[in-house]
Amino acid sequence: MERIFNARDVAIIGVSDRPGNLGRDILRNLMDWGYEGGVYGVNPKGGEALGFPLYKSVSDLPKAVDLAVLIIPAPAVPGVAEECGRKGITRLAIPAGGFEEFGEEGRRIRDELVSVASKYGIRFVGPNCFTVINAHTGLCLPFVPVSTDIPRGGVSIIAQSGGVGLSFLTMLRDENAGFSKFVSMGNKTDLDEVDYLEYMGSDPQTEVICMYLEDVGRGRELLEKARAANKPILAYKANVEPLTTQSARSHTAALANNDEVLDGAFRQAGIIRVRRLKQLAEYAKVFSLPPLSGNRVALVSPTGGMLVLSSDQCARRGFEFPPLSPPLVEDINDHLRAGVVNVSNPVDLGDVHDADSRVYIINRLLEQDYIDGVIAVFTAKLTSDGEVTTGGIYGTRKNILPELGEVMRRRGKPLFLCLVSASEVLAAARRGVDYPVFADPEGTVDAAAMLRDYSMRTRGQKPCVEGR
Amino acid sequence: MERIFNARDVAIIGVSDRPGNLGRDILRNLMDWGYEGGVYGVNPKGGEALGFPLYKSVSDLPKAVDLAVLIIPAPAVPGVAEECGRKGITRLAIPAGGFEEFGEEGRRIRDELVSVASKYGIRFVGPNCFTVINAHTGLCLPFVPVSTDIPRGGVSIIAQSGGVGLSFLTMLRDENAGFSKFVSMGNKTDLDEVDYLEYMGSDPQTEVICMYLEDVGRGRELLEKARAANKPILAYKANVEPLTTQSARSHTAALANNDEVLDGAFRQAGIIRVRRLKQLAEYAKVFSLPPLSGNRVALVSPTGGMLVLSSDQCARRGFEFPPLSPPLVEDINDHLRAGVVNVSNPVDLGDVHDADSRVYIINRLLEQDYIDGVIAVFTAKLTSDGEVTTGGIYGTRKNILPELGEVMRRRGKPLFLCLVSASEVLAAARRGVDYPVFADPEGTVDAAAMLRDYSMRTRGQKPCVEGR
Known part of the structure; x- marks a missing residue:
C-alpha cells in the first residue's frame, strides 16, 4: 500500500498530448497538486505530453516505478499489466471500466488480468474507478480535474x-x-x-x-x-x-x-x-475538537427561540443541562446589559451584546467541572470589511471566533459553534478557524451527540443514546 | 389585519435621532425597504430623526394612522396605547419585552394594556417581538437592520x-x-x-x-x-x-x-x-414546482454512486421507478457517447457528456405519461466566466438550468434538481433560476416526497408514505 499511496515515482500509460486525453488530465492533476516524485509517460506513438517526453513502451521505461496508472481501454489492460510485471512494476491503478460490470467479455478480461497479477505478485486499485490521491505528496491520479x-x-x-x-x-x-x-x-x-x-x-x-x-x-x-x-x-x-x-x-x-x-x-x-x-x-x-466526555452541556444563544428548539434536540439526544453554580450566575449577571434576564442553563445571552463578554461567559462555562462541553447558537453577519460578527447590534461587531478557539483549547473541552447565517458568512467563518462551524442548530446537537458517543466509547464507557 | 400588514401610514412612537435608538433602526428599515406609505415619528422632545420631523405626542399627529409602533419601555406602553385609542389609532405593534414573561409587575402592565385595548377596540401585535414586515409594500418594522x-x-x-x-x-x-x-x-x-x-x-x-x-x-x-x-x-x-x-x-x-x-x-x-x-x-x-401527482419517478445522474444512494432514499420514501418504454430507451441510446451503458430507470447519464443531450433526455422522461416527475442529481462547477456547469468534462460546459426550467413548465411536471457542489456554486445556480435547487441527494428525495404527499392530498388522494 505504501508503494501506492506514497509512490515515489509513477508511470502514466496511455497518456498523450491530445486535448480530451484522460491521461493528460492525470498529468495536469499531478502538476497542479505539486507532485514531486518522478513522472513517466508511455505512449506507443512516443512524442510528449504537457512537456513530458513519452516512452514508447513499458519496457523502455528507465526504471521500475512504484506505481503505474493504466489509462487505456479494458481489453488492453491485461497485456500492459503483463509488460509491467515483466518490468518489475507490481503496483497498478486501473481506471478503465468495461470489466465484469459489463458482461461476459468483461468478465473474461478481468480473469485474464487477475491471472497476470497473480503471476507477477501485482496488486492493483480498481478497475472502473478514479484510483488514488495523496494530498500530502500531490499524487493526484483521477482522470478528471481535481480542484486543489x-x-x-x-x-x-x-x-x-x-x-x-x-x-x-x-x-x-x-x-x-x-x-x-x-x-x-x-x-x-x-x-x-x-x-x-x-x-x-x-x-x-x-x-x-x-x-x-x-x-x-x-x-x-x-x-x-x-x-x-x-x-x-x-x-x-x-x-x-x-x-x-x-x-x-x-x-x-x-x-x-x-x-x-x-x-x-x-x-x-x-x-x-x-x-x-x-x-x-x-x-x-x-x-x-477536544473529546466530549459526558452528557452535561451548557446551551448558549442570544436568541430565545434558538434555545428552545436546540434544547428540544438536546433532549432527543440525551443531553442534560446542569444548573449553574450560584457564583457563576452572579458572575454572568455582572456582564448583562440591563439585568433583565434570569440566568440559568440554557443560557440566554440576549442581553449580552458585548463581544468580549460573550467570550468570557463561554470560557467560564467550559471551565466548570460539572460541564462537559458548550453548544452555542449565534446568528452571524459580515461587517463591511468582511469580518464575521455574531449579531447585528452595536457591541457584537467583533469576530470572536478565533478567541473561542483559544478558549476551547485552553479548557480541553469542546465548543459546538453553530452560526445560523447566509452561506457566504458561513464560508468566511469556516475559512477563519480550524474547528468546525455548524450551519443549523439541530445538526449541531447531532454532531455533539456523535462526538460524545465516540469519546465515551473510546474510554470504554457505554454510549448514552444510540445515534439515529 | 389588513390595516396592520398593508398599513397605508405608520407612526413610530419613541423614535429619536440618537445612534442606538431602536426606533431609528425601524425608520432606517422603512427607508431601505422603500416603504411608500406615510411615516410619522413621535418623541416628547420633538426634533427630527433621519430627516423626519418628530411630533411631541400622539395627539399632535396630523391624523389617525393605520398602525402605530410603540418602541418604548413596557411600563410606558399602556399610557401611550390610551393616547392612541383617543386619537383613533386602533392597530398597534409593540416590540418591548418586560410584560408577563418578566414576573408580577409585567403581568400588571399587561393587564392594563389589555384593558386599554378592549376599551378602544385596539388590536395589537406582540409584545416582546419584532412585529411585522410586508416585503411588497416595504413596511419593515423590526428594530434591528433587516437585509433587503x-x-x-x-x-x-x-x-x-x-x-x-x-x-x-x-x-x-x-x-x-x-x-x-x-x-x-x-x-x-x-x-x-x-x-x-x-x-x-x-x-x-x-x-x-x-x-x-x-x-x-x-x-x-x-x-x-x-x-x-x-x-x-x-x-x-x-x-x-x-x-x-x-x-x-x-x-x-x-x-x-x-x-x-x-x-x-x-x-x-x-x-x-x-x-x-x-x-x-x-x-x-x-x-x-408543478405538482407531483404520483409515485412514479425517473432518477437521473451521471454518477453511478449518486444513483445508488438516491434510489435508497427513493425506496424509503415509497417512490417507484417505472421501466422505460422501448422506443424511449432507443432514443436515449442514440444520445450516448460510446454506447457502453445499458439504459434503464434509474437512468445513468454517465456516458452523456453533451449538455443538450442531457436536457433532451430529461425532457423526454418528463413527457412520458407513466412518469410523474424526475429527480436529477448532478455535480456542478463554475466556469471561469461564472457559468454553472453540470460536470467538469468537455461538452458539459453549458448552463442547462434555464432550459431545464422551461422543460418543466412545458411538461407541467416537477424536476427535482440537486447540485452536489461547493456552496458558492449552489448560490450562483439558485440566483439564476426561479425553481428550487437542492444541495444534497437525500434531502432532494425528501422534498419530492413532501410535494407528492401534498399534491395527492389536495386531490383528495391518500398520501403514499407518511413523512418522517
Missing part, C-alpha cells in the same frame, strides 16, 4: 463510487476540513475496503477515515480492521433498500443484504454510520 | 420567536425563495397564530405559509384556519421535549404538551410538519 483549493489535513476517504468520493472532497472543502488520502475502489477486483482500511488505520497522516460503501464483501475482516484502526471511522453504506439492491447492477453481497445486521456489526466495531452524504463531511471535522 | 437582498415572492412567515423568524428570512434568501409577509408574534397577548394564519390564508400575495411555534393556544381553531387556508402550510413546532418544556419560561400549553396528538392533528389539517429549521426554507420553495 482544499486544505491538507487528516481526513482520508475510501469510496466505492469515484463520483461520490470526489463530491465528498467538495464537501470537505466547504467545511474547510483537512484532507489526507483518497481512494476510489471501483470494482475492487484485487484491493478492497478491508485492505484500504487496514492501510489508513495505520497511516500516521490519517486521523479520521470516511467510507462510502455499496457492498461489503469481507465483513468480518472489515470489522476487525476497524477495531484495530483505533481511529474515528465514519461510514455511509448505500445500496440497502430492496428497490436499490434490485436495480444496482453489481454487488457481491455478503453483509450487504441485511442492513440491520450490518448496523449492529458497525456499532460493535465502533464504525459510526451516517445516513446522509453531507454528514460524512460535517462529522469528519468534529474529531478535531 | 431577499427576493419578493409568495412565502409568508408566522414566527413566535423573532430571532428564529429573522434567521428564517436569511435561509429564504439563501434558497433564493421569494418572501411576502412576516410576523413575529412574541407573547401573543392579543393577536395570535390563529389570527395571523387566518389572514395569511386569505391574503392573495401569500402562496406558502411557514410557521415557527413554541406553544399552540387555540388548537382547534388553528386547525380550522389551516384547512380553510387551502394553501401549503409548513410548521416547525418546538418546545416539545420534557427537558425543554420544563426549562422554557412561558408557554400556555393546551396542544403543546402532547406532541403526538399535535402531530396527528397537524396531519389531519394538512399542515406539513418539519423537524429541522432549515427544512422550512428548503421546503417553502418546493411549492413553486
Whole structure:
C-alpha cells in the first residue's frame, strides 16, 4: 500500500498530448497538486505530453516505478499489466471500466488480468474507478480535474463510487476540513475496503477515515480492521433498500443484504454510520475538537427561540443541562446589559451584546467541572470589511471566533459553534478557524451527540443514546 | 389585519435621532425597504430623526394612522396605547419585552394594556417581538437592520420567536425563495397564530405559509384556519421535549404538551410538519414546482454512486421507478457517447457528456405519461466566466438550468434538481433560476416526497408514505 499511496515515482500509460486525453488530465492533476516524485509517460506513438517526453513502451521505461496508472481501454489492460510485471512494476491503478460490470467479455478480461497479477505478485486499485490521491505528496491520479483549493489535513476517504468520493472532497472543502488520502475502489477486483482500511488505520497522516460503501464483501475482516484502526471511522453504506439492491447492477453481497445486521456489526466495531452524504463531511471535522466526555452541556444563544428548539434536540439526544453554580450566575449577571434576564442553563445571552463578554461567559462555562462541553447558537453577519460578527447590534461587531478557539483549547473541552447565517458568512467563518462551524442548530446537537458517543466509547464507557 | 400588514401610514412612537435608538433602526428599515406609505415619528422632545420631523405626542399627529409602533419601555406602553385609542389609532405593534414573561409587575402592565385595548377596540401585535414586515409594500418594522437582498415572492412567515423568524428570512434568501409577509408574534397577548394564519390564508400575495411555534393556544381553531387556508402550510413546532418544556419560561400549553396528538392533528389539517429549521426554507420553495401527482419517478445522474444512494432514499420514501418504454430507451441510446451503458430507470447519464443531450433526455422522461416527475442529481462547477456547469468534462460546459426550467413548465411536471457542489456554486445556480435547487441527494428525495404527499392530498388522494 505504501508503494501506492506514497509512490515515489509513477508511470502514466496511455497518456498523450491530445486535448480530451484522460491521461493528460492525470498529468495536469499531478502538476497542479505539486507532485514531486518522478513522472513517466508511455505512449506507443512516443512524442510528449504537457512537456513530458513519452516512452514508447513499458519496457523502455528507465526504471521500475512504484506505481503505474493504466489509462487505456479494458481489453488492453491485461497485456500492459503483463509488460509491467515483466518490468518489475507490481503496483497498478486501473481506471478503465468495461470489466465484469459489463458482461461476459468483461468478465473474461478481468480473469485474464487477475491471472497476470497473480503471476507477477501485482496488486492493483480498481478497475472502473478514479484510483488514488495523496494530498500530502500531490499524487493526484483521477482522470478528471481535481480542484486543489482544499486544505491538507487528516481526513482520508475510501469510496466505492469515484463520483461520490470526489463530491465528498467538495464537501470537505466547504467545511474547510483537512484532507489526507483518497481512494476510489471501483470494482475492487484485487484491493478492497478491508485492505484500504487496514492501510489508513495505520497511516500516521490519517486521523479520521470516511467510507462510502455499496457492498461489503469481507465483513468480518472489515470489522476487525476497524477495531484495530483505533481511529474515528465514519461510514455511509448505500445500496440497502430492496428497490436499490434490485436495480444496482453489481454487488457481491455478503453483509450487504441485511442492513440491520450490518448496523449492529458497525456499532460493535465502533464504525459510526451516517445516513446522509453531507454528514460524512460535517462529522469528519468534529474529531478535531477536544473529546466530549459526558452528557452535561451548557446551551448558549442570544436568541430565545434558538434555545428552545436546540434544547428540544438536546433532549432527543440525551443531553442534560446542569444548573449553574450560584457564583457563576452572579458572575454572568455582572456582564448583562440591563439585568433583565434570569440566568440559568440554557443560557440566554440576549442581553449580552458585548463581544468580549460573550467570550468570557463561554470560557467560564467550559471551565466548570460539572460541564462537559458548550453548544452555542449565534446568528452571524459580515461587517463591511468582511469580518464575521455574531449579531447585528452595536457591541457584537467583533469576530470572536478565533478567541473561542483559544478558549476551547485552553479548557480541553469542546465548543459546538453553530452560526445560523447566509452561506457566504458561513464560508468566511469556516475559512477563519480550524474547528468546525455548524450551519443549523439541530445538526449541531447531532454532531455533539456523535462526538460524545465516540469519546465515551473510546474510554470504554457505554454510549448514552444510540445515534439515529 | 389588513390595516396592520398593508398599513397605508405608520407612526413610530419613541423614535429619536440618537445612534442606538431602536426606533431609528425601524425608520432606517422603512427607508431601505422603500416603504411608500406615510411615516410619522413621535418623541416628547420633538426634533427630527433621519430627516423626519418628530411630533411631541400622539395627539399632535396630523391624523389617525393605520398602525402605530410603540418602541418604548413596557411600563410606558399602556399610557401611550390610551393616547392612541383617543386619537383613533386602533392597530398597534409593540416590540418591548418586560410584560408577563418578566414576573408580577409585567403581568400588571399587561393587564392594563389589555384593558386599554378592549376599551378602544385596539388590536395589537406582540409584545416582546419584532412585529411585522410586508416585503411588497416595504413596511419593515423590526428594530434591528433587516437585509433587503431577499427576493419578493409568495412565502409568508408566522414566527413566535423573532430571532428564529429573522434567521428564517436569511435561509429564504439563501434558497433564493421569494418572501411576502412576516410576523413575529412574541407573547401573543392579543393577536395570535390563529389570527395571523387566518389572514395569511386569505391574503392573495401569500402562496406558502411557514410557521415557527413554541406553544399552540387555540388548537382547534388553528386547525380550522389551516384547512380553510387551502394553501401549503409548513410548521416547525418546538418546545416539545420534557427537558425543554420544563426549562422554557412561558408557554400556555393546551396542544403543546402532547406532541403526538399535535402531530396527528397537524396531519389531519394538512399542515406539513418539519423537524429541522432549515427544512422550512428548503421546503417553502418546493411549492413553486408543478405538482407531483404520483409515485412514479425517473432518477437521473451521471454518477453511478449518486444513483445508488438516491434510489435508497427513493425506496424509503415509497417512490417507484417505472421501466422505460422501448422506443424511449432507443432514443436515449442514440444520445450516448460510446454506447457502453445499458439504459434503464434509474437512468445513468454517465456516458452523456453533451449538455443538450442531457436536457433532451430529461425532457423526454418528463413527457412520458407513466412518469410523474424526475429527480436529477448532478455535480456542478463554475466556469471561469461564472457559468454553472453540470460536470467538469468537455461538452458539459453549458448552463442547462434555464432550459431545464422551461422543460418543466412545458411538461407541467416537477424536476427535482440537486447540485452536489461547493456552496458558492449552489448560490450562483439558485440566483439564476426561479425553481428550487437542492444541495444534497437525500434531502432532494425528501422534498419530492413532501410535494407528492401534498399534491395527492389536495386531490383528495391518500398520501403514499407518511413523512418522517
